[in-house]
Amino acid sequence: MTGRNHDSRPPAAFILDEEKPAAKPARPEGRAKPRRAPRAMTDIVFEPEEVKGDLVTVPRSRTLPRPKTFRWGALLLSALTGLVALGAGLAITNLIDNAFAHAPWLGYTALALAGLVGLSALAIIIREIWGLLRLSRMEHIQAAAARAINQDDAAAADETVRELSTLYTHRADARWGLDRLADHQADIMDPKDRVRLAERLLVDPLDESALRIIARRARRVTLLTTVTPIAALDVLFVGVQNFAMLRELATLYGGRPSTLSTLRLARLVVAHLAISGGLALSDNLLQHLVGKGLMGRLSARFGEGAVNGILTSRIGIAATDVCRPVPRKAEARDTLASLLRELVMFGDKTEGKSGHDRDPNP
Amino acid sequence: MASFSRIMDETRIAAGGLKDFATGLVDPTFRLGVTGLSRAGKTIFITALINALTKGARLPLFEAYAQGRITHAILEPQPDDDIPRFAFETHLDQLTATDRRWPESTRRVSQLRLTMDYEPVGYMARTFGSGRVNIDIMDYPGEWLLDLPLMARTYEEWSHATVAAARLAPRAALAADWLSHLASLDAQAAADELQAVKAAELFTHYLARCRADGVSLSTLPPGRFLLPGDLAGSPLLTFAPLDVTPDTLAEAGSLHALMKRRYDSYVARVVKPFFFGHFARLDRQIVLVDVLTALNAGAAAVNDLKTALTQVMASFRQGENTMVSGLFGRRIDRVLFAATKADLLHHHSHDQLEAILKLLIEDAAARAEFHGAKWDVTALSAIRATREAMVRQGSEQLPCIVGTPEAGEVIGGTSFDGTREAAVFPGDLPADPRAALDGSLEGQIKFVRFRPPLIDGATFPHIRLDRTLEYLFGDRFP
Numbered sequence: 020m021t022g023r024n025h026d027s028r029p030p031a032a033f034i035l036d037e038e039k040p041a042a043k044p045a046r047p048e049g050r051a052k053p054r055r056a057p058r059a060m061t062d063i064v065f066e067p068e069e070v071k072g073d074l075v076t077v078p079r080s081r082t083l084p085r086p087k088t089f090r091w092g093a094l095l096l097s098a099l100t101g102l103v104a105l106g107a108g109l110a111i112t113n114l115i116d117n118a119f120a121h122a123p124w125l126g127y128t129a130l131a132l133a134g135l136v137g138l139s140a141l142a143i144i145i146r147e148i149w150g151l152l153r154l155s156r157m158e159h160i161q162a163a164a165a166r167a168i169n170q171d172d173a174a175a176a177d178e179t180v181r182e183l184s185t186l187y188t189h190r191a192d193a194r195w196g197l198d199r200l201a202d203h204q205a206d207i208m209d210p211k212d213r214v215r216l217a218e219r220l221l222v223d224p225l226d227e228s229a230l231r232i233i234a235r236r237a238r239r240v241t242l243l244t245t246v247t248p249i250a251a252l253d254v255l256f257v258g259v260q261n262f263a264m265l266r267e268l269a270t271l272y273g274g275r276p277s278t279l280s281t282l283r284l285a286r287l288v289v290a291h292l293a294i295s296g297g298l299a300l301s302d303n304l305l306q307h308l309v310g311k312g313l314m315g316r317l318s319a320r321f322g323e324g325a326v327n328g329i330l331t332s333r334i335g336i337a338a339t340d341v342c343r344p345v346p347r348k349a350e351a352r353d354t355l356a357s358l359l360r361e362l363v364m365f366g367d368k369t370e371g372k373s374g375h376d377r378d379p380n381p
Numbered sequence: 382m383a384s385f386s387r388i389m390d391e392t393r394i395a396a397g398g399l400k401d402f403a404t405g406l407v408d409p410t411f412r413l414g415v416t417g418l419s420r421a422g423k424t425i426f427i428t429a430l431i432n433a434l435t436k437g438a439r440l441p442l443f444e445a446y447a448q449g450r451i452t453h454a455i456l457e458p459q460p461d462d463d464i465p466r467f468a469f470e471t472h473l474d475q476l477t478a479t480d481r482r483w484p485e486s487t488r489r490v491s492q493l494r495l496t497m498d499y500e501p502v503g504y505m506a507r508t509f510g511s512g513r514v515n516i517d518i519m520d521y522p523g524e525w526l527l528d529l530p531l532m533a534r535t536y537e538e539w540s541h542a543t544v545a546a547a548r549l550a551p552r553a554a555l556a557a558d559w560l561s562h563l564a565s566l567d568a569q570a571a572a573d574e575l576q577a578v579k580a581a582e583l584f585t586h587y588l589a590r591c592r593a594d595g596v597s598l599s600t601l602p603p604g605r606f607l608l609p610g611d612l613a614g615s616p617l618l619t620f621a622p623l624d625v626t627p628d629t630l631a632e633a634g635s636l637h638a639l640m641k642r643r644y645d646s647y648v649a650r651v652v653k654p655f656f657f658g659h660f661a662r663l664d665r666q667i668v669l670v671d672v673l674t675a676l677n678a679g680a681a682a683v684n685d686l687k688t689a690l691t692q693v694m695a696s697f698r699q700g701e702n703t704m705v706s707g708l709f710g711r712r713i714d715r716v717l718f719a720a721t722k723a724d725l726l727h728h729h730s731h732d733q734l735e736a737i738l739k740l741l742i743e744d745a746a747a748r749a750e751f752h753g754a755k756w757d758v759t760a761l762s763a764i765r766a767t768r769e770a771m772v773r774q775g776s777e778q779l780p781c782i783v784g785t786p787e788a789g790e791v792i793g794g795t796s797f798d799g800t801r802e803a804a805v806f807p808g809d810l811p812a813d814p815r816a817a818l819d820g821s822l823e824g825q826i827k828f829v830r831f832r833p834p835l836i837d838g839a840t841f842p843h844i845r846l847d848r849t850l851e852y853l854f855g856d857r858f859p
Contacts, residue, residue: 030827
């Protein structure tokens with residue numbers, strides 16, 4: 020072979036007779052790398068990484084790395100938790116002992132109840148861990164998808180498509196998309212096109228539902244804020260509604276939200292909001308107009324309600340970016356303006372017959 | 382003088398642009414420029430595109446179509462009365478007949494209008510749009526495209542460049558006859574019609590030999606010398622380059638003056654009408670490049686292809702569209718460079734093929750980008766004639782393509798009769814695309830032509846035709 024930096028196998032032809040010999044369709048195993056002789060490669064010129072056109076960014080922003088000092092606070096909390104658990108365990112043991120001393124049947128009942136407590140605690144812990152694992156898996160898919168789209172990376176694209184398929188295997192609403200995707204598995208496509216196809220078939224149909232979820236929660240927040248008699252209560256309502264929305268959105272895109280993972284999700288959403296918030300100038304303008312302007316003049320409470328509703332919508336949009344397994348291009352992202360249509364719709368049967376859902380439209 | 386003719390040209394474009402704008406108000410019409418030198422696959426691309434859209438092919442990446450928003454696509458009756466209609470049905474018959482042939486090379490201009498009805502999704506499009514898009518596509522002999530650079534050159538400049546090129550290595554042997562006749566001519570002698578005819582004849586011979594299969598050179602203007610169309614025997618074609626420098630002045634009554642006059646009228650009466658009639662007001666452009674045939678012929682052919690592409694692409698109006706350009710002649714705001722016949726390679730090599738193409742069009746692409754147009758490259762096969770297979774040979778797995786090579790094709794000592802199926806390994810494309818230009822690939826790769834595929838439905842398999850359509854007009858279905 021020559022000393023160039025490419026291997027040069029001579030062109031060849033193989034006649035296929037009736038019973039086709041070793042040639043088997045390259046479809047599933049087409050990825051298998053042909054075995055090539057080891058050889059040294061010199062004077063390779065590496066092309067600079069091409070940055071061109073529409074790149075996507077993964078919305079997750081990892082929090083800053085913490086300074087590597089010993090975390091006394093964490094130790095304190097862990098020790099306290101340990102103590103409380105120990106105390107609770109002791110108390111329960113004592114309780115059971117007492118119950119046995121009182122009457123054997125009472126003792127057995129207490130033991131059974133304690134067993135149930137332990138079992139359910141275990142189940143909850145497992146569910147939390149599972150939820151967190153699922154969340155990190157979603158993050159992993161997002162990273163792979165971004166790599167496939169930005170760098171046209173074939174391995175990342177395969178991984179994204181495979182992960183997306185398993186993520187949605189058991190969902191009835193994704194059956195059609197999965198079938199279509201399987202149809203095109205053997206087609207020759209560029210890696211980023213393959214990801215885009217999977218996104219269009221599996222993820223895009225969910226975006227509409229996501230908008231609806233956000234709009235419904237935003238309307239509810241507006242209503243609750245407007246009619247709540249005590250100002251302190253509406254903070255609670257808004258919080259609860261927002262967490263419920265986060266869970267709904269995460270479930271929609273294939274997450275398994277539990278308490279801890281929802282909290283973590285909330286932190287990611289807030290981080291994402293802080294980054295993207297600066298860009299949403301027009302949204303802020305709208306907020307001022309609605310909150311302090313017309314709506315506020317009409318009724319102070321209603322104005323506050325409208326502002327809370329808009330805030331909820333913005334949290335919802337940020338949450339969509341965080342939960343969506345395939346990151347979207349900047350221009351395809353939802354903005355408050357694209358939500359308006361959903362917000363002001365009167366046709367929604369479950370919600371809003373009154374004027375409250377007209378709020379962000381001054 | 383030159384600036385006056387440029388003003389005239391711009392006026393012509395503006396007038397045509399106004400007409401386009403007025404007719405476009407009713408039904409948006411969209412001109413797709415299918416550009417490619419001869420044998421690049423223009424006719425096959427157009428046939429495959431129409432067939433795919435009208436018969437419902439699998440186009441998963443053409444989004445408006447895959448989502449079912451394009452309700453139907455039909456061929457309109459020919460809108461222009463003085464241009465023949467593209468013979469879509471004839472080409473399709475040839476491809477699907479029992480003896481499956483590729484369409485013959487195009488010999489004249491033809492045109493076609495494809496109309497697509499779609500369901501608009503955007504608010505503006507739903508309220509004000511008609512939900513209908515016309516796509517005008519034109520087919521023409523690729524040789525004629527080579528004429529476009531002549532518009533910007535004087536006779537002396539062209540003569541000088543052509544004679545200089547003919548004296549260099551790959552061409553010198555082919556041009557021997559013509560060059561020896563050229564040496565006997567005196568540019569300043571009195572004009573002699575017979576000498577002009579003889580020179581044109583020898584020059585035409587030389588051009589034809591440059592194009593033969595083993596040589597496959599591309600930069601061969603004027604295009605009508607190779608394919609005269611309805612101009613065969615016309616005095617417009619009886620001129621040839623003379624050995625003059627770019628600043629020589631033609632004396633009245635000399636051979637030089639005669640040649641110059643004919644060259645100028647060739648540009649004015651043949652090249653400009655062709656350009657302004659078909660290329661001046663395009664919306665999107667696809668440039669089909671047959672990289673594989675050039676690779677077969679060697680580095681000289683690849684270098685020549687690069688020169689030809691750069692020169693031809695300099696004639697097109699590219700750039701961002703504004704309100705004003707919408708009125709007075711739109712510009713091409715998106716260009717897709719496609720390496721055709723990608724089915725002659727295993728898809729593992731498509732990235733390398735795209736890299737070579739990128740190297741060939743780097744100047745043209747830089748120009749497009751400078752003017753604000755978007756561009757991309759792709760490896761395309763509008764009609765896929767092969768399928769893929771891995772063949773084990775000893776300890777090596779070779780990525781092969783399987784199909785029926787055309788009769789007379791030879792590879793690695795095996796020759797084909799046009800009926801036997803074979804798995805072909807065409808050789809590895811280089812990881813560094815520059816190897817294609819510096820000659821170190823000589824004899825290491827060989828692409829054979831395959832017969833059209835046997836199909837069981839109404840549509841052809843393809844490679845990335847859907848991605849191509851999405852890039853070219855995916856945004857025209859708002």
